[in-house]
Amino acid sequence: MSRSRQQVIRMLALVPYLQGNDGVPVNEVAAEFGVTPKVIRDDLRLLMYTGTGEYAGELIDFDLTALERDGIVHIRDAEFMTRPLRISAREGIALIVALRTLRASASGPELTVIDSALAKLESAVGDTGAAVDVLLDEVDPVIHGAVVQALSTGKRLEITYATATRDEQSDREVDPRRLFTEQGKLYLEAWCLTAQDLRFFRLDRVLAARATETDAEDHDAKPRDLSDGFFTVGEETPYVLVDLHPRAHWLTEYYQVDLLEENEDGVWRAKIYGADWGWLRRLVLRNAGSVTVVEPQELRAQVIEDARVALQAYDEVVTSS
Structure with a gap:
């Protein structure tokens, strides 16, 4: 089971456990859930952003002074967890669309769970007058x-x-x-x-x-933030015009790239978009020898200078050794 899924399951169980054991030491909570006290502290901090709204009384809260000073957990403002959740028709439709999207990418036992949740939601929301279908490309x-x-x-x-x-x-x-x-x-x-x-x-x-x-290993790699979409390019988005040699063709699959020309020698001309010029410069330098900057000239000159300084430093280290 993935770490994120384990955390969600643990946090769902934490609230009712803490409601029934107010004032429990954090070390005892950690032992009960089979994790370290640091993991429980991190879970509690995340739970403080959880609730039915955004104001006091609508978000779960904890006595941070008692937690940090005495290692004791006092949960507050979690009474809404015992009340049935009420959602509007618009929120219900949004959940239905999300579940249908999830269903399109699910398989095996997941389908039974999703179908059950969908049936309950659609029954509760009723006839909205608008049919929504979610279509994904077929996958084996x-x-x-x-x-x-x-x-x-x-x-x-x-x-x-x-x-x-x-x-x-x-x-x-x-x-x-x-x-x-x-x-x-x-x-x-x-x-x-x-x-x-x-x-x-x-x-x-x-x-x-x-x-x-x-x-599978974690590799300590931060997932890419997709909150603004996978491919988001605006008129002001920085981009660099480059020639991609065969070893750098993979960039067209991982980053937002407009492929402009495919030459017979295997070199592709393309636009690579990025968050800022610093990121684009670092991307080119990381793929030195496989990516050549065509324009803008300022970035091209900067990359050439950075590469020259790096090679000079390398030569000095080799000479001194």
Whole structure:
């Protein structure tokens, strides 16, 4: 089971436990849930942002002085957890759409749970007069099942992946992190052992997948923030015009890229968008020798100077040794 899922399950159980054991030492809570006191403290801080609204009395609260000074947990303002949740028709419709989206990417026992929740929600909301269908590109159910199994059991995946921008297939081992949908596509975020970095894999491009017996590692990698969307480009979004050599073609799959030209020598001309110029400069430098800046000239000159300084420093170290 993934860490995030374990945390959600633990936090759902924490509230009723603490309501029935007010004033319990945090070390005792940790022992009860089989984690460290630090994990419980982190859970409690996160729970303080949880509730039915955004004002005092609508959010769970804790006596932080008692927690930090004495190691004692006193829960406050959690009485709403014993009351049935009331939602508006608009909130109900939003939940129905979210569940239908989740159903389109689910498999196995998950479908039974989702269908049950959908039936209850649709019955409670009633006839809204608007039918909503969620459509995702079809994914091989065997492959999807293998990915879900690896995620739920925390195992490493072996996949065969096809790159649409060139007629190639590659066999990879990946440590899966999460599944998500974007623009009708189902994606897997995973740590790729070949690239030694986080990558996004479209499931409709995965030709084969098998969950191994090897435990997936965390790799201390921060998931990419998708709160503003997977592909978000505006008129003011910085971009760099580059030539991508074959070893850098993978950039077109992981980042927001407009592919402009594919030359016969395997070099692609493309626009790569980024949050700021500093990030774009670092991306080019990390892929030195595989990415060539065409414009803007200011960034090109800066990358050349950074590379020159780095090589000079390297030469000085080699000479001194």
